Amino acid sequence: MQLGVCYYPEQWPEDRWADDARRMVAMGLSHVRIGEFAWSRIEPADGQFDWGWLDRAVAVLHEAGLKIVMGTPTATPPRWLVAKMPDMVAVDADGRPRKFGSRRHYCFSHPGYRAEAARIVRAVAARYGTHPAVVAWQTDNEYGCHDTAISYSDAAASGFRRWLAVRHRNIGALNAAWGNVFWSMDYPGFDSIDPPNLTVTEPNPAHVLDWRRFSSDEVVSFNRAQADILRAASPGRDIVHNFMGFFTQFDHHAVSRDLDVATWDSYPLGFLEQFPYFTADEKLRYARTGHPDIAAFHHDLYRGCAKGGRWWVMEQQPGPVNWARYNPAPLPGMVRLWTLEALAHGAELVSYFRWRQAPFAQEQMHSGLLRPDSSDDVGAGEVATVAREIAALGATGAPPKSVALVFSYEASWVFETQPQGVDMRYIELAFALYSALRRLGLDVDIVAPDASLDGYAMVVVPSLPIADTGLVERLAAFDGLVLLGPRSGSKTRDFAIPDTLPPGPLRALIPLRVVRVESLRPGLEHKGDGFTVARWLEHVESDLVPEVKLDDGRGVVFAHGAVRYLAAWPDAALLDRLFTAMAGEAALPVVDLPPDVRLRRHSNLRFAFNFGPEAVDLSSIAGADCVLGTPLVPPASVTVWRD
Numbered sequence: 001m002q003l004g005v006c007y008y009p010e011q012w013p014e015d016r017w018a019d020d021a022r023r024m025v026a027m028g029l030s031h032v033r034i035g036e037f038a039w040s041r042i043e044p045a046d047g048q049f050d051w052g053w054l055d056r057a058v059a060v061l062h063e064a065g066l067k068i069v070m071g072t073p074t075a076t077p078p079r080w081l082v083a084k085m086p087d088m089v090a091v092d093a094d095g096r097p098r099k100f101g102s103r104r105h106y107c108f109s110h111p112g113y114r115a116e117a118a119r120i121v122r123a124v125a126a127r128y129g130t131h132p133a134v135v136a137w138q139t140d141n142e143y144g145c146h147d148t149a150i151s152y153s154d155a156a157a158s159g160f161r162r163w164l165a166v167r168h169r170n171i172g173a174l175n176a177a178w179g180n181v182f183w184s185m186d187y188p189g190f191d192s193i194d195p196p197n198l199t200v201t202e203p204n205p206a207h208v209l210d211w212r213r214f215s216s217d218e219v220v221s222f223n224r225a226q227a228d229i230l231r232a233a234s235p236g237r238d239i240v241h242n243f244m245g246f247f248t249q250f251d252h253h254a255v256s257r258d259l260d261v262a263t264w265d266s267y268p269l270g271f272l273e274q275f276p277y278f279t280a281d282e283k284l285r286y287a288r289t290g291h292p293d294i295a296a297f298h299h300d301l302y303r304g305c306a307k308g309g310r311w312w313v314m315e316q317q318p319g320p321v322n323w324a325r326y327n328p329a330p331l332p333g334m335v336r337l338w339t340l341e342a343l344a345h346g347a348e349l350v351s352y353f354r355w356r357q358a359p360f361a362q363e364q365m366h367s368g369l370l371r372p373d374s375s376d377d378v379g380a381g382e383v384a385t386v387a388r389e390i391a392a393l394g395a396t397g398a399p400p401k402s403v404a405l406v407f408s409y410e411a412s413w414v415f416e417t418q419p420q421g422v423d424m425r426y427i428e429l430a431f432a433l434y435s436a437l438r439r440l441g442l443d444v445d446i447v448a449p450d451a452s453l454d455g456y457a458m459v460v461v462p463s464l465p466i467a468d469t470g471l472v473e474r475l476a477a478f479d480g481l482v483l484l485g486p487r488s489g490s491k492t493r494d495f496a497i498p499d500t501l502p503p504g505p506l507r508a509l510i511p512l513r514v515v516r517v518e519s520l521r522p523g524l525e526h527k528g529d530g531f532t533v534a535r536w537l538e539h540v541e542s543d544l545v546p547e548v549k550l551d552d553g554r555g556v557v558f559a560h561g562a563v564r565y566l567a568a569w570p571d572a573a574l575l576d577r578l579f580t581a582m583a584g585e586a587a588l589p590v591v592d593l594p595p596d597v598r599l600r601r602h603s604n605l606r607f608a609f610n611f612g613p614e615a616v617d618l619s620s621i622a623g624a625d626c627v628l629g630t631p632l633v634p635p636a637s638v639t640v641w642r643d
Contacts, residue, residue, distance in 0.1 A: 001343045003387055004031030004069070004351035005369060006315060009057035010041045011358060016374075017057060020355060021064035027369070027380060028387025031349060032061055033314065036071025036141045037103070039120060040078035051127060062133035069240070069314075069351075070134050072124060072226055074117040075141035076103045081116060088113040090151035093197045097153075102362065103141075104148045108218040109156040114225065121229045129234030136238040138314065139226040142265065143219050143241065149249035150215045152195045161190045163214045177494040178206040205418045206495040212413040216250040220258070227258040242314035243305075245271045245298050246427055248412035252305050253448040262306035265315035265353070266338065268294045273324040277428040285596075285613070288331040289636055292598045292611040293435040295338055299345035300434075300446040301407060309398070313342050315353035318379035319367030327365070333636035335382040336389075337609055340628075340638045343390060344600040344607040346399050352383065389628060393640070397603030401455040402443040402588055405434055406464065406471070414465040414491055421519025423535055429485065429569065430462040436575035440583060441591030441599045453478050457586040465491040467505050475509055475563070481582050482509070482563045486536055490514070502538075503565065510560040512542035514567065527551045531574035538567040548574070591621060597633070601643065608639045 005024060009017055024032065034057065035042075043049050061068055082088065082100045090098045090107040098105045106113050128134050143149060168174035171189050180186045185204055187193050196203035196211050227239050238260040243252055245267065256262045268290025272278055278291060286292070303311045318335055320327045335352075342350045358364050359372040369380040407430055415426035437444050437460070445456070449471050453459055459478060463485040464471070475482050489503030498504035502514040516539040520526075526533040528550045539554070546555025547564065556568040557578060570578070583590050591599060596612025610616050610633040619631035622641050629639035 001347055001390055002030045002349050003028055003339070003383065003390070004033065004067075004349055005029050006033045006351060006354045007061075008037070008354070008358075009034060009060075010038050010053065012356070014053070014056065017060045018064070021061050021066060024066060024355070025064050027384050028391075029066070029383070031067045031069055031135070031351060032355075033069040033071060033138060033351060034058075034061070035124070036073060036138055037076045038071075039073035039076055042073060042124065043078065043120065046080055046084065049123065054127075058128065058131060058133055062131075066133070067135040068131075068133045069136040069138055070124065070128055071138040072117075072121045072140055072230075074106070074120065074139075074226070077106055077113065077116070081113075085110070085112045085116075087154065088116075089153070090148050091153040091156075092147070093150075093152055095152065095198060098148070102146075104146050106148075107151040107153045107155055108149070108215075108222045109151060109153065109159040111155065114222065117222070118225055118229060121226050122233065125230050125233035129230070129237075134234065134237060136240055136261070137230045137234060138263070139223050139230070139239065139241045139259075141242060142244050143223070143255070144247060144249045145244060147249070149219055150212075152197050156215070156218070157195050159218065160195060160211065160214050161193055163217065164193060164210065165190045167210070178204055178210075179494075179496060180204065202418075208417045209410075209413060209495045212417070213410070216254065216409070219250040220254045223255050224258045240312065240314070243302060245294070246275050246277070248409050248416075248427055251409040252302070253409065253450075256302075256305040256307070260307060261310045261312055261348070262302040263312040263314035263349075264298050264302045266295050266298065266313045266342075267315070267317040267321055268338065269317060269328060269330060270321045270324040273326050276423075277425070277431060286611060287326075287328050289334055289611040290330075290338075292596060292609070293431065293438055295341055296345060296438065296598065296600070297431055297434050297446070299342060299347065300405075300444055303346055303399075304407070304446040304448060304451065309346060311347060312349040312351065313347055314349075314351050316342075316350050318352045318354075318369050318383075319377055320365070321367070322363055322365035329367075329378075331636040332378060333382065333634075335379040336386045337611075337636055337638050339383070339386045340389070340607065340640075341600070341609055343393075343396070344399075344602045344605075344609075346602065352379065393605070393627065396605060399445070399603075400443055400601050401445065401457075403437055403445070403458045403460060404451070404453055404456040405430065405437070405444055405446045406449055406451075406459065406461045407446045408449050408464055411463055411465055414495070415463070415487075417495070419519075420517065421535060424519060424569075426463060432570070432572075433460055433462045433485065433575065436572060436579055438598055439572075439576065439593060439595070440579055441593055442579070442583060442588060443601050453480075456480055457588050458582055459483070461485055461488060464488045464506075466493055467503070469505060472505050472508055478562075480562065481586050483578070483582065484510070484563065484565045486538055486566055486568060487517075488565070490517075506565075509563045510544075510558060510565050512540050512544060512558055512565060514538045515541050526554075526568075528556065528574070531577065532571050533568040533574070534571065535569035537569075540565075540567050548578070604643050606641055606643050608633055610635055610637055 489506035548557035622631040
């Protein structure tokens, strides 16, 4: 694995560039990402290019021996372009246009902006596409950040109508598919259909789901247009995009089909603070380390998105950030730990954001490897240390196959469209099941619904409301254990309840019917033997004897051969019980881990990461052949041994 950094030469005096490059190399960095926010400096006026400064920056970095990841600058269209076509901006769900003055203010559907984006990408690619220092291209930056993947503009409305005409062919078919007889919602033609916002009450869920599919497809086609230009102008270079954490507004699997490498931006402390998936106690306990499964979950998610499993961390948090509600500093050692954790999950590159903390503008409180005065910040020393450790570990092989967790972006859209309860969040359910598997020391791959399941001992489907027949067939042929989570098979492709009731086509795997569902407010809970069901409970009819029951006798886990169905939102105790039993049947060894410790196998190495506030003794599992650290693992530290 190699190390890199995000750098903005346009933001610093030119006489600093050579020293910055020298210090990067001395620190152990080999890659540098530049250019993704530089449109106004590349093209300060319409058609007037200033390449001189960027030519010189590329030359300085190349002379120092650094490899360049060049960003296309389309995430920050300049002011003159917005003035030229004011309707290119995105429009939010309340009908308000996004204004100029920060970033990501464009609409993916605007044909004029798409043409301008293609034009600037062609220009940058023509200039640097064959430069020997440029080894990769990043398309745009963080698609959808700040809730911009979905725009309700006139351009998006027009694009949606065209998309619907292709999908449904005629308006009668659309009216039937959407169930528009309900509330007299029949449309006379595709041109009469608007985006599903600003309705008096809930819009038709089938309308919303098609809108989400369309919005995702717009991101996919926008990215593909850039990738096609870059492949033609810069052959042999990797094309990447940097995805985000806990973000489901578009289908990352679909975008990744046009990439060589999936990358993501890892900010474990910010994600812990910002997202509602974690309790107040967890936010306090892990405030300076991040929850033990946040980074790992996304490492495995994006490895599963990528071609051949190739993935990077494009932005790694190096210290306090600026954008969360509270922004504590990581414990000393965490930048090193996060870097080695990425290696253990198969990363090819970890790149830190950013080289030097900016003393101006929106991100001036976001730390870098250097402080604004160019002195080393805490993260710089940890990067130099971990660079030496990575070199000493040498090349590693592929992560093992044990458990596959099937992740569906469409499932997330179904949950969001009609949640049936305010705390029914698909990604939280997926994360809870992933975390439960990791607490047992199991290695998990997160895979797409259309991925091959060969080689796995277990397949876990957190929820799949729309069950594709291809996946049903692959699960039926799978030679291992399967768990289907709640709400699986509960909807058709057009967001209707299946004629046979849920789990719809998944009844081919397990003979049961879900006849009623209920969402449960906090405090309205159902007890079982050592576990509690809250949030969601399904009423199941089946001749199967429940494997796990509530105290009142109702079943929450049903088994048929190698397939299990989970008919409730599970707590940690139920998941630990369920996965321990399944791992035993699948001959997968589990480990009694301390609550703050996680393991990961990589080739013949076993990594242990301590996210807790106290040292932990792992001598019972670590063995004597430690290649990094000792069996007594301090807080915010890592031990590695040979299996």
